[in-house]
Amino acid sequence: QVQLVQSGAEVMKPGASVKVSCKASGFSFTDNYMHWIRQAPGQGLEWMGIINPKDSVTTYAQKFQGRIAMTWDTSTSTVYIELSSLRYEDAAVYFCAREPGHNTLNFDFWGQGTPVTVSS
């Protein structure tokens, strides 16, 4: 069955970088888009970006441009998000999510979420 298993909680200092992983199983990794979405405490969902493991194309939300990178490792079917220059307002739960196929425009499976705390 489809599973997205994320790495564990992180506690980071302001200005540092954090890298979160999402290991996929139960489906063809390169036949789907993968997304990262975050949720600050008590807040709504915020889309961060998309990666297509098949052709290396990434698109990031404008507010994160310059300090976000999404990568993948096809050999382990794992996608990563790295967010640099962390601010207190980056504290959130970070989710990976699958867009089934290409251009289906929704997220049908989600990881369990990775809490990121930013504290000095």
Next chain:
Amino acid sequence: EIVLTQSPGILALSPGERATLSCRAGQSVSSRSLAWYQQRPGQAPRLLIYGASSRAAGIPDRFSGSGSGSDFTLTISRLEPEDFAVYYCQLHGGSYYTFGQGTKLEIK
């Protein structure tokens, strides 16, 4: 960027009642690009409806989606205890994806 506005912010109903949740886009959008999610406390969101009106796999038929243009609706025909949660609509806007701010469905 197109803004999605959900209403009401909080909806208080009793089990067995009918729930109607609204999602309004700032301009007309393709129905294909509109989806709905349910999020229970401490859990990841779950896809309910895609393409404005198609139920995702395993979603009970008491959930239905409708609408076109800029106005979309999620209807839960008869509320079960497990349906009390937060609901989000989501849009693909070309080069970005965006979510509404959510409607909290709580027990009256």
